[in-house]
Amino acid sequence: MNQCPHCHxxxxxVKNGKTVAGSQVVKCKVCNRKYVPQPLPAGHSVATxxxxxxxxxxxxxxxxxxxHLGVANWLKAYADGLPPTLPGPDGPVEVAEQDELFTFxxxxxxxxxx
Numbered sequence: 001m002n003q004c005p006h007c008h009x010x011x012x013x014v015k016n017g018k019t020v021a022g023s024q025v026v027k028c029k030v031c032n033r034k035y036v037p038q039p040l041p042a043g044h045s046v047a048t049x050x051x052x053x054x055x056x057x058x059x060x061x062x063x064x065x066x067x068h069l070g071v072a073n074w075l076k077a078y079a080d081g082l083p084p085t086l087p088g089p090d091g092p093v094e095v096a097e098q099d100e101l102f103t104f105x106x107x108x109x110x111x112x113x114x
Contacts, residue, residue, distance in 0.1 A: 005035055
């Protein structure tokens with residue numbers, strides 16, 4: 001049985017919903033106060049955070065990573081704390097890699113073809 005942390009009574013304790021994290025909220029009918037007997041930790045685990053950062057570094061957008069893992073707020077705060085520019089190479093670059101890019105240069109058809 002749950003014990004009220006304010007009046008230390010164990011009788012007349014009733015369930016009163018859940019928190020955002022999913023912990024059970026209990027209300028003491030004697031002192032009329034609400035408490036959470038076993039609170040769950042807030043926030044996401046370290047493994048989830050590392051996986052989200054890995055997804056962003058692999059080329060996904062922050063929104064895609066947040067949608068995939070169900071995280072949003074802390075990822076933006078983490079990105080805001082990063083330096084504005086990434087460190088460059090120490091010496092001259094000898095080999096550079098370029099992705100394929102196809103650009104259409106020409107006339108766009110704007111008239112009706114009929």
